[in-house]
Amino acid sequence: xxxxxxxxxxxxxxxxxxxxxxxxxxxxxxxxxxxxxxxxxxxxxxxxxxxxxxxxxxxxxxxxxxxxxxxxxxxxxxxxxxxxxxxxxxxxxxxxxxxxxxxxxxxxxxxxxxxxxxxxxxxxxxxxxxxxxxxxxxxxxxxxxxxxxxxxxxxxxxxxxxxxxxxxxxxxxxxxxxxxxxxxxxxxxxxxxxxxxxxxxxxxxxxxxxxxxxxxxxxxxxxxxxxxxxxxxxxxxxxxxxxxxxxxxxxxxxxxxxxxxxxxxxxxxxxxxxxxxxxxxxxxxxxxxxxxxxxxxxxxxxxxxxxxxxxxxxxxxxxxxxxxxxxxxxxxxxxxxxxxxxxxxxxxxxxxxxxxxxxxxxxxxxxxxxxxxxxxxxxxxxxxxxxxxxxxxxxxxxxxxxxxxxxxxxxxxxxxxxxxxxxxxxxxxxxxxxxxxxxxxxxxxxxxxxxxxxxxxxxxxxxxxxxxxxxxxxxxxxxxxx
Ligand code: DUC
Ligand code: ZN
Ligand code: ZN
Numbered sequence: 001x002x003x004x005x006x007x008x009x010x011x012x013x014x015x016x017x018x019x020x021x022x023x024x025x026x027x028x029x030x031x032x033x034x035x036x037x038x039x040x041x042x043x044x045x046x047x048x049x050x051x052x053x054x055x056x057x058x059x060x061x062x063x064x065x066x067x068x069x070x071x072x073x074x075x076x077x078x079x080x081x082x083x084x085x086x087x088x089x090x091x092x093x094x095x096x097x098x099x100x101x102x103x104x105x106x107x108x109x110x111x112x113x114x115x116x117x118x119x120x121x122x123x124x125x126x127x128x129x130x131x132x133x134x135x136x137x138x139x140x141x142x143x144x145x146x147x148x149x150x151x152x153x154x155x156x157x158x159x160x161x162x163x164x165x166x167x168x169x170x171x172x173x174x175x176x177x178x179x180x181x182x183x184x185x186x187x188x189x190x191x192x193x194x195x196x197x198x199x200x201x202x203x204x205x206x207x208x209x210x211x212x213x214x215x216x217x218x219x220x221x222x223x224x225x226x227x228x229x230x231x232x233x234x235x236x237x238x239x240x241x242x243x244x245x246x247x248x249x250x251x252x253x254x255x256x257x258x259x260x261x262x263x264x265x266x267x268x269x270x271x272x273x274x275x276x277x278x279x280x281x282x283x284x285x286x287x288x289x290x291x292x293x294x295x296x297x298x299x300x301x302x303x304x305x306x307x308x309x310x311x312x313x314x315x316x317x318x319x320x321x322x323x324x325x326x327x328x329x330x331x332x333x334x335x336x337x338x339x340x341x342x343x344x345x346x347x348x349x350x351x352x353x354x355x356x357x358x359x360x361x362x363x364x365x366x367x368x369x370x371x372x373x374x375x376x377x378x379x380x381x382x383x384x385x386x387x388x389x390x391x392x393x394x395x396x397x398x399x400x401x402x403x404x405x406x407x408x409x410x411x412x413x414x415x416x417x418x419x420x421x422x423x424x425x426x427x428x429x430x431x432x433x434x435x436x437x438x439x440x441x442x443x444x445x446x447x448x449x450x451x452x453x454x455x456x457x458x459x460x461x462x463x464x465x466x467x468x469x470x471x472x473x474x475x476x477x478x479x480x481x482x
Contacts, residue, residue: 002039003025003027004038005026005041006042006395007024007038007040008397008435009023009046009047011024011049011399012046013052014366015053016370016371019366023036024051026438030392051397051400052369053370053374053375053388053393054090056374057088057347057373058092059239059263062091063079064093065109065110067098067159070326072318073319073417074416076116076118077119079091079415079416080119081415082345085442087398088120088398088434089120089121089397089437090122090386090457092122092377093124094152095107096127097130100130102139114456118453119450120454121454121457124148125151126150126151127151131167133481140173149178149180149462151170151181152181153181155221156221156289164228171478178466179465180381181229181235182238182239183221183225183237185225186289187220194211194213194214199336199338206282206284206337207337209283209291209337209342210293212338216245222238222246233468233469233470236261237262238262241263241290241301241304244297244304246262247264248304250310254309258468259464259465261312263314265316266353267286268293269302269354270353272292273292273293280333285421287337287344302363311380315346315349315350317344317347318345319343319415319416319417321416321417321419322417344421345415345420348414351431352408354373355402360428375387380464386457395438396436400429400431401430401432402428402429404432406426406428406430407425407426407427408423408424410423414445414447437455
């Protein structure tokens with residue numbers, strides 16, 4: 001018997017700080033050694049390949065329950081197949097609350113579904129859309145103690161919207177029990193007002209989605225979210241920042257020493273509002289919120305990445321089939337933009353699109369790519385053992401061919417959704433194998449993991465999300481159940 005069950009031999013290891021030639025020895029699902037001439041029972045040659053931490057995607061909508069009792073088309077089985085095909089080994093998805101109901105019961109159902117189907121390791125963000133006393137004071141403490149250490153609020157969307165009072169109560173609960181709050185920042189009333197006016201003017205096509213939510217409504221909500229989080233003294237991550245003017249709000253907060261982080265997604269680098277202006281209903285394929293903007297905004301986002309203001313790139317995978325009767329056309333192809341489900345699929349394409357746009361095109365280096373897609377999300381969300389290549393860490397790895405040229409097709413991505421917004425995109429750099437906790441889970445595009453082999457990542461308290469201790473007038477209002 002050798003020292004290691006599996007040795008990844010002769011690859012170029014990329015970590016958040018270094019790039020070096022080494023073998024990686026794996027034992028018991030963990031990295032046991034990084035060195036030279038390691039011997040293992042099984043050996044994978046990685047000459048000419050990059051060996052990077054498996055992708056950590058901290059913003060994915062998978063098998064999310066819907067008010068009518070159904071669930072997202074993207075199941076755990078299909079969503080994790082796509083993740084592994086694209087080099088991602090763990091994800092944080094959502095447990096949703098329907099207004100008027102609690103959160104414990106649905107969370108149990110989310111656990112049941114993920115345990116049965118997931119092939120990647122998973123955690124949950126708890127969405128709160130109805131901050132009742134029972135939910136905030138009885139249920140949320142249990143949710144957080146169970147390892148769901150992030151809460152999510154939407155400052156817009158009819159069914160999920162929470163007002164400032166509810167948002168403050170969520171922030172206070174997070175401070176009391178030690179959780180990070182993630183925020184969808186768009187101004188609900190402003191979108192409703194513009195949408196009503198657009199519909200009154202007969203502007204119903206998909207392209208008017210972008211017109212209904214210009215960037216200042218994202219900027220306003222981001223500013224408000226930061227100010228309220230500062231008042232309560234609790235850390236937040238602003239989800240899916242679409243443009244530099246929103247990121248500037250985050251940069252200002254960071255400069256004041258606040259614990260405010262910003263996430264963006266591949267769609268904001270390669271898609272634009274113009275994509276929603278394609279003929280007929282086609283534009284619906286590109287419709288997500290916040291809206292993709294324009295090439296200047298995309299270029300500006302790279303600056304915000306290089307400055308470190310935005311430090312996580314997730315997919316916001318939210319797939320709605322294009323031809324499916326329960327997808328984009330659920331209300332018909334003549335439905336006004338306001339009735340078309342929002343979201344684009346991306347868990348499988350995230351790494352390839354970003355590698356091509358960022359590394360291949362010379363905008364970021366390899367270690368920055370690893371930080372954005374694995375190390376930073378794992379650290380920010382307290383995912384112990386994830387996002388790094390170090391002795392003792394989980395052996396979650398992607399073997400990546402930086403020279404492989406591919407044309408993205410929907411088939412390659414292996415999700416259940418019948419389209420990708422990146423169809424036909426030519427990329428250089430592609431995953432050739434994915435290893436999850438020491439098991440070869442994907443090789444040459446073939447996913448080998450078994451449904452149910454993913455593990456829940458319970459998240460313990462961690463220092464990064466401790467409050468700063470800076471409270472207005474030194475008064476901790478969150479200590480009171482109000
Ligand atoms: N926006 C979200 O906030 N969530 C899912 C899809 C989308 O476009
Ligand atoms: Zn969102
Ligand atoms: Zn989302």
